[in-house]
Amino acid sequence: MSGVLKSFQGVTALDHVTLSVRPGEVHALIGGNGAGKSTLVKVLSGVYQPDAGQLRYLGEPVRFGSPAEARRAGIATIHQETNLVPTMSIARNLLLGREPRGRLGLIDFTAANARAEQILAEYGLRTDVRKPLVTLGEGARQLVALARAATADARLVIMDEPTSALEHAELETLFGAVARLRDEGRAVVYVTHRLEELYEVCDHVTVLRDGRVVHTGPLTGLDRLRLVSLMLGRPFHPVEEAIEPGEPDEPGDEPVLEAKGLTRHHVLDGVSLAVRAGEVVGLGGLLGAGRSETARAIAGVMPVDAGQVTVAGAAARKWSIRNAIRAGVGLVPENRKTEGIVPTLSVRDNIALAALPRLSRAGIVSDARIDGIVETFMKRLGIKAVSPRQPAGELSGGNQQKVLLARWLAMHPKVLLLDEPTRGVDVATKLEMQALLDELAVDGLAILLISSDVAELAGNCDSVVVLRDGAISAQLNGAEVTEDRLLAALAKG
Known part of the structure; x- marks a missing residue:
């Protein structure tokens, strides 16, 4: 992304934003409410077209007219609420539009189920893939969405708040899957508000505030206090002691x-x-x-x-x-x-x-x-x-x-x-x-x-x-x- 501008009814959502993500890199995108994260993701995934600026993908200028165009180019977006079909089988969700077919062009369900089991096992998920997706927990659904993106040969995977409803064990599995994408040479844009997981899985970070990039660079050497001060736009000065949860001052009246x-x-x-x-x-x-x-x-x-x-x-x-x-x-x-x-x-x-x-x-x-x-x-x-x-x-x-x-x-x-x-x-x-x-x-x-x-x-x-x-x-x-x-x-x- 270079100098990308996007406005809605005169209100600037992205103000000449520049973002660069490389193969084999997990790049965090963070910022507070109204920072422009969602708008940026929608520009990357073809939901919005920029008013100005340029997108280059695999070295070439691009302009995606729709999410379908972005998907065909190899950009997969995994939303916080997984955009899968809960009443379909797990295998159908994983391979939707890419199912193996027999001689007459009909779906080979036996081959599809076997392929789905193999793929999900690689991501640490072993289950009966013939069951409806709705039978899985939220964490397992996120893994299905991630595996679907990976097996669709996506070169860029955008993950928008993927861990907001996951248990600890599910988090570890998801982090392992993200590391796998990185090791395979794919680029990952990881949108999150959780600082601890940002340091767990990401290599670089871009901080947005009020639609502008206020910082971009490697996470190494960037401490949490500096990161938070960049997000909030406030100068920081170290304090001597940590603040722990405590009791309020001696009360006068009873609480209302x-x-x-x-x-x-x-x-x-x-x-x-x-x-x-x-x-x-x-x-x-x-x-x-x-x-x-x-x-x-x-x-x-x-x-x-x-x-x-x-x-x-x-x-x-x-x-x-x-x-x-x-x-x-x-x-x-x-x-x-x-x-x-x-x-x-x-x-x-x-x-x-x-x-x-x-x-x-x-x-x-x-x-x-x-x-x-x-x-x-x-x-x-x-x-x-x-x-x-x-x-x-x-x-x-x-x-x-x-x-x-x-x-x-x-x-x-x-x-x-x-x-x-x-x-x-x-x-x-x-x-x-x-x-x-x-x-x-x-x-x-x-x-x-x-x-x-x-x-x-x-x-x-x-x-x-x-x-x-x-x-x-x-x-x-x-x-x-x-x-x-x-x-x-x-x-x-």
């Missing part, structure tokens, strides 16, 4: 929010935290650490296998969205456009949405009460709109975020969960939001602030819980909450 042992297979592993009235607790971690999932579990959006959420000392027998809202928990999600704002509804209706049951009597909603609440919060938060009747989808990103905040503040919540509240907003709006956090905390609200911005966490939080792979890896309290210590905690292996 207490989560204990939140567990969900492959997602969360015993996450516990507490937030008191007037306190802002941060939730940090790299992409895929489990930050948003923790917030969704607390808000009742994501069911858990084990654990308990308590609000103001009371816990529901079965935690759900309804019970969370009734208890006084509000969640402003990371993706406001798809999970928060109803763009076709007016600003007024978006703000009043959650409070409607409280504003009605005998099923009849008072327009005057709604107008009063909407006017109050539009003034308090400085929401800029032509009128309360303007469709919320027409507002700027920052004003949409304020509308979501107003919706929950109108409910008089006890706990507010803010997931990346300043992402995608301008500097002025970001400062307004930070001032509002201070105001809400002074008013006694318990706030859980989820952010990938270490400066935002250090500047707003009384304490910060750091997650890695769905578990707590560190906790910083009081004077410990600094950018340098946060970077050290994020980079810790």
Whole structure:
């Protein structure tokens, strides 16, 4: 890739990106949310065509008009969610489109099954290949996808978050298969958010941030702290001691929010935290650490296998969205456009949405009460709109975020969960939001602030819980909450 540019509706996703991958090399591609990794993979695999720049493959300029063209050229992409056919047999999935055939052109199933067994055995997977693919676990399916790419004579294999749902034993098998591809002289682009596996299997790394390449080179000699600081765009200064998971400072009041042992297979592993009235607790971690999932579990959006959420000392027998809202928990999600704002509804209706049951009597909603609440919060938060009747989808990103905040503040919540509240907003709006956090905390609200911005966490939080792979890896309290210590905690292996 040389100088590749890709934009969507005026927003630059890839800004003159250059990437070089050689035969027999496993090249890691990393970056935070919105860095451009997915767009880059889609350009490589023919889903998108670049607006500018050049792709050269096997020494020749190329332009793939579709994923099928890229596959025919020898570029195989293995997605996080394997693009196989679960109801077909394992053998058919492995050899789909390349099945051995008899004299009449019909598929020779005996030969196909024998070939499939041989191929999978080479990758450490021994199973009855006549069974439907759906009978395999997620790790085994990833191996089938990888073996399919390898046997299709792919010269470049792109692996997009291949280990997100794998067990430890499955990881080792997958790493062995990746090493096999490298030894065979194939090139591998390995997209991951897990630093430990990056150092396990990769030779080189390219770091993307905001659609630009900020670093590319060998992994040898590049430590985790430097890597994390490149991803986040923050300067790094070594700290003297490692930060271990610990207890918060001596509590004054009882927690308003207490989560204990939140567990969900492959997602969360015993996450516990507490937030008191007037306190802002941060939730940090790299992409895929489990930050948003923790917030969704607390808000009742994501069911858990084990654990308990308590609000103001009371816990529901079965935690759900309804019970969370009734208890006084509000969640402003990371993706406001798809999970928060109803763009076709007016600003007024978006703000009043959650409070409607409280504003009605005998099923009849008072327009005057709604107008009063909407006017109050539009003034308090400085929401800029032509009128309360303007469709919320027409507002700027920052004003949409304020509308979501107003919706929950109108409910008089006890706990507010803010997931990346300043992402995608301008500097002025970001400062307004930070001032509002201070105001809400002074008013006694318990706030859980989820952010990938270490400066935002250090500047707003009384304490910060750091997650890695769905578990707590560190906790910083009081004077410990600094950018340098946060970077050290994020980079810790």
